[in-house]
Amino acid sequence: MGLKIIVLAKQVPDTRNVGKDAMKADGTVNRAALPAIFNPEDLNALEQALRIKQRVKGSTVTLLTMGPGRASEVIREGLFRGADDGYLLTDRAFAGADTLATSYAISLAIKKLGKCDLILAGRQAIDGDTAQVGPQVAEKLGMPQITYAEEIVEVNSKKIVVKRRLERGVETVEGPLPCVVTVNSSAPVCRPRNARLLMKFKHAKTVTERQEANEDYLEMYHDRPYLNIQEITVNDIDADREQLGLAGSPTKVKKIQNIVFQAKDSKVLDATDEDIEGLMKELIANHTIG
Amino acid sequence: MNNVFVYLEIEDGVVADVSLELLTKGRSLANQLSRKLEAVAIGHKLNGIEKHVFPYGVDVLHIADHPHLSPFTTLTHSKVLIELFKQEKPEIALMGATSIGRDLGPRVSSALHSGLTADCTALEIGPHEDKKAKKVYESLLYQIRPAFGGNIVATIINPECRPQMATVREGVMKSEIVAADYKGEVKQYDAAKWLTPEDLAVKIIERHMEKSKVNIKNSSIVVAGGYGVGSKANFDLLFELASVLGAEVGASRAAVDSGFCDKNRQIGQTGVTVRPKLYIACGISGQIQHVAGMEESAMVISINSDKDAPINKIADYAIVGNMEDVVPKMIKAYKANTK
Ligand SMILES: Cc1cc2nc3c(=O)[nH]c(=O)nc-3n(C[C@H](O)[C@H](O)[C@H](O)COP(=O)(O)OP(=O)(O)OC[C@H]3O[C@@H](n4cnc5c(N)ncnc54)[C@H](O)[C@@H]3O)c2cc1C
Ligand SMILES: Nc1ncnc2c1ncn2[C@@H]1O[C@H](COP(=O)(O)O)[C@@H](O)[C@H]1O
Numbered sequence: 001m002g003l004k005i006i007v008l009a010k011q012v013p014d015t016r017n018v019g020k021d022a023m024k025a026d027g028t029v030n031r032a033a034l035p036a037i038f039n040p041e042d043l044n045a046l047e048q049a050l051r052i053k054q055r056v057k058g059s060t061v062t063l064l065t066m067g068p069g070r071a072s073e074v075i076r077e078g079l080f081r082g083a084d085d086g087y088l089l090t091d092r093a094f095a096g097a098d099t100l101a102t103s104y105a106i107s108l109a110i111k112k113l114g115k116c117d118l119i120l121a122g123r124q125a126i127d128g129d130t131a132q133v134g135p136q137v138a139e140k141l142g143m144p145q146i147t148y149a150e151e152i153v154e155v156n157s158k159k160i161v162v163k164r165r166l167e168r169g170v171e172t173v174e175g176p177l178p179c180v181v182t183v184n185s186s187a188p189v190c191r192p193r194n195a196r197l198l199m200k201f202k203h204a205k206t207v208t209e210r211q212e213a214n215e216d217y218l219e220m221y222h223d224r225p226y227l228n229i230q231e232i233t234v235n236d237i238d239a240d241r242e243q244l245g246l247a248g249s250p251t252k253v254k255k256i257q258n259i260v261f262q263a264k265d266s267k268v269l270d271a272t273d274e275d276i277e278g279l280m281k282e283l284i285a286n287h288t289i290g
Numbered sequence: 291m292n293n294v295f296v297y298l299e300i301e302d303g304v305v306a307d308v309s310l311e312l313l314t315k316g317r318s319l320a321n322q323l324s325r326k327l328e329a330v331a332i333g334h335k336l337n338g339i340e341k342h343v344f345p346y347g348v349d350v351l352h353i354a355d356h357p358h359l360s361p362f363t364t365l366t367h368s369k370v371l372i373e374l375f376k377q378e379k380p381e382i383a384l385m386g387a388t389s390i391g392r393d394l395g396p397r398v399s400s401a402l403h404s405g406l407t408a409d410c411t412a413l414e415i416g417p418h419e420d421k422k423a424k425k426v427y428e429s430l431l432y433q434i435r436p437a438f439g440g441n442i443v444a445t446i447i448n449p450e451c452r453p454q455m456a457t458v459r460e461g462v463m464k465s466e467i468v469a470a471d472y473k474g475e476v477k478q479y480d481a482a483k484w485l486t487p488e489d490l491a492v493k494i495i496e497r498h499m500e501k502s503k504v505n506i507k508n509s510s511i512v513v514a515g516g517y518g519v520g521s522k523a524n525f526d527l528l529f530e531l532a533s534v535l536g537a538e539v540g541a542s543r544a545a546v547d548s549g550f551c552d553k554n555r556q557i558g559q560t561g562v563t564v565r566p567k568l569y570i571a572c573g574i575s576g577q578i579q580h581v582a583g584m585e586e587s588a589m590v591i592s593i594n595s596d597k598d599a600p601i602n603k604i605a606d607y608a609i610v611g612n613m614e615d616v617v618p619k620m621i622k623a624y625k626a627n628t629k
Contacts, residue, residue, distance in 0.1 A: 013438075015438050098405065099406070100399065100400060100403070100405065100406075103400065127437075127438060128437060128438075129409060129437070129560075130396075130408040130409075131392050131396070131408060132396035132399075132406060132408060133396075134396075135364075135393060135396035135397045135400070136397070136399070136400040138397065139368075139396075139397045139400035139401055140400060144364070144365055144488075144491050144492050145393070145397065146492060147364070147393045148389060148393075161495070166389040166499075167388060167389045168499050168500050169497070169498045169499035169500050170496075170497075171494055171496065171497045171498075171499075172494070172495045172496040172497075173363075173492050173493060173494050173495060174492070174495050175491055175492035175493070176492075179492075249405070250403065250404060250448050250451035251405035251407060251433075251446050251447070251448050252446065252447050252448070252449060253445070254418060254432065254445040254446065254447045255444070255445040256442050256443070256444050256445075257442060257443045257444075257445075258442050258443075266602055266603070266604075266605045266606055266607065266608050267606065267608070268597065268602070268608045268610060269607055269608065269609045269610070270609075270611065271609055271610065271611025271612065271615055271616045271619070273619060273623075275609070276609070276616065276619045276620055276623050277619075277623040277626070279609070279623075280623040280624050280627060281623075283568070284624075284627055284628060288567060288568050288589060289511065289535050289568065290624075290627075290628050
């Protein structure tokens with residue numbers, strides 16, 4: 001019997017390549033200048049899901065992302081690589097959520113999707129580096145969690161065996177299904193897009209996207225239902241609104257400071273023997289070394 | 291009630307450095323708030339653990355000692371913490387931003403519906419005014435952390451929910467004994483009454499832990515190499531310089547990612563934080579994420595072939611040159627000028 005797998009994926013600004021134009025003149029981060037990407041470790045999670053799908057016949061892989069309309073890109077990207085379908089959890093009511101309000105909304109969406117066997121998430125998202133959403137979703141669903149997975153060694157409809165990569169070593173654990181597993185960047189990288197799937201899902205869109213593009217291919221979406229990326233809004237989940245979005249977030253940002261280097265008075269030395277000998281003598285004399 | 295709590299990470303009966311660092315921070319926060327410092331030890335064979343932690347100024351030590359609680363598993367430790375916190379209602383709860391703390395913290399915060407801030411680099415107490423709600427808070431925990439790939443520093447607060455929870459990276463704070471004979475109170479708990487069969491559902495089949503061998507954090511001189519060092523062989527030059535100076539070798543992430551050096555030597559936002567009296571940065575450009583882990587060094591010497599490398603802005607001495615050339619000269623000059 002196949003497993004129903006949900007992969008949590010987030011669209012994030014590419015904070016790894018913050019170039020000069022990514023900082024505005026006033027020193028604040030110009031988010032618009034940063035490309036939005038599939039959170040790297042969520043790709044590692046997707047790869048694990050796709051491997052299970054190959055191993056356990058009849059398994060399905062569903063992507064779930066919470067974000068603004070354009071986060072549907074993450075779902076298309078997942079479809080191009082082998083996911084079966086995807087849902088975009090999107091609503092103004094979710095805006096400004098911290099990790100707790102995010103995991104609350106995501107856990108309700110998962111409940112709405114019906115019974116599932118395994119939830120895979122990335123270890124952390126590179127915009128916040130918090131690594132909190134996976135464990136918090138697990139707690140809210142009352143499921144066990146297995147974090148820092150490097151390899152899913154074994155899985156069947158009852159149990160999962162995972163090799164975890166920790167700071168000072170490795171640990172192999174066995175747990176029951178359903179459960180939440182978060183995947184590390186040390187796990188295998190995700191397979192590339194598949195040309196055939198790219199053709200197949202090129203036009204996959206949400207209703208909102210289709211309306212915005214003013215496209216009138218009703219027939220196409222009728223004949224090929226797999227091109228419909230489903231949106232889930234606050235009305236579709238049974239939520240206590242107090243716990244959503246900015247208002248439902250216990251943590252608040254009080255202050256943001258941009259990092260600017262304070263230049264010191266530095267002495268510039270050449271790599272000549274004299275300069276280096278002079279420096280070393282000075283360091284010895286003032287007891288910095290020696 | 292409403293005290294400052296620190297979760298102790300314990301391996302083989304030894305309390306982790308990061309927990310001792312948090313006890314020291316927790317002690318000072320507790321003093322500012324006129325509250326007690328309490329610590330939580332969850333594990334097995336914890337006899338005598340109090341002798342180890344009381345000197346850091348712990349007023350109450352909560353001990354849950356049971357065979358099921360060692361080695362660490364998420365569900366058992368989170369169950370004990372959640373039950374204890376429901377009962378004790380901490381004002382502040384701190385844990386290490388380690389693979390344990392970052393696994394445990396979010397689960398506990400979710401169950402208690404309290405906010406959690408990951409990877410703090412500083413913690414302070416301060417006031418807050420919420421103009422919209424017309425509310426003034428006297429003393430909240432300022433949870434200060436780098437965000438957005440290290441390009442900004444954010445101060446996070448939890449005005450309403452308790453405990454105010456934060457994880458803190460190892461090596462960012464200092465540990466200090468308050469008094470060798472500091473006396474606290476021990477409270478023992480029978481964890482068996484809290485644990486259900488579901489809490490034991492995830493079992494450890496195999497475990498290989500290594501003691502951390504390198505100790506760059508506590509070294510007074512650090513010789514760090516970056517991508518500009520160019521090869522593993524050139525890194526040996528740094529080890530040689532380090533050995534004559536009595537220093538430890540550190541590395542940038544680019545050097546680690548290129549396989550020049552082991553991950554446990556990485557310095558910076560995603561590595562350790564060091565504050566030696568001398569930091570020699572060799573072939574390191576000085577990106578913000580690296581600088582975050584070494585900017586408190588008392589003196590910085592940079593060796594870089596590019597005189598405009600950002601690291602030179604924070605260096606006391608910037609040697610412009612090729613490291614393959616400069617490092618041997620430093621070794622030679624040092625040997626020539628000492629006995
Ligand atoms: C979320 C996040 C977390 C990160 N965490 C960390 C972290 O913890 N630690 C960290 O270090 N980085 C971290 N980084 C990466 C960081 O942004 C930089 O990419 C990294 O620090 C660059 O390393 P580097 O200076 O060694 O390499 P480069 O930037 O490539 O610099 C190499 C330098 O060597 C010089 N050079 C070249 N040849 C020679 C020579 N022969 N002799 C002398 N000098 C030479 C060059 O002029 C240059 O300045 C992180 C990034 C992100 C996004
Ligand atoms: N908005 C989101 N939508 C879908 N998944 C998310 C979202 N936020 C976080 N996640 C998942 O939770 C993981 C940890 O995120 P974080 O706690 O933000 O570091 C990510 O790698 C994702 O798998």
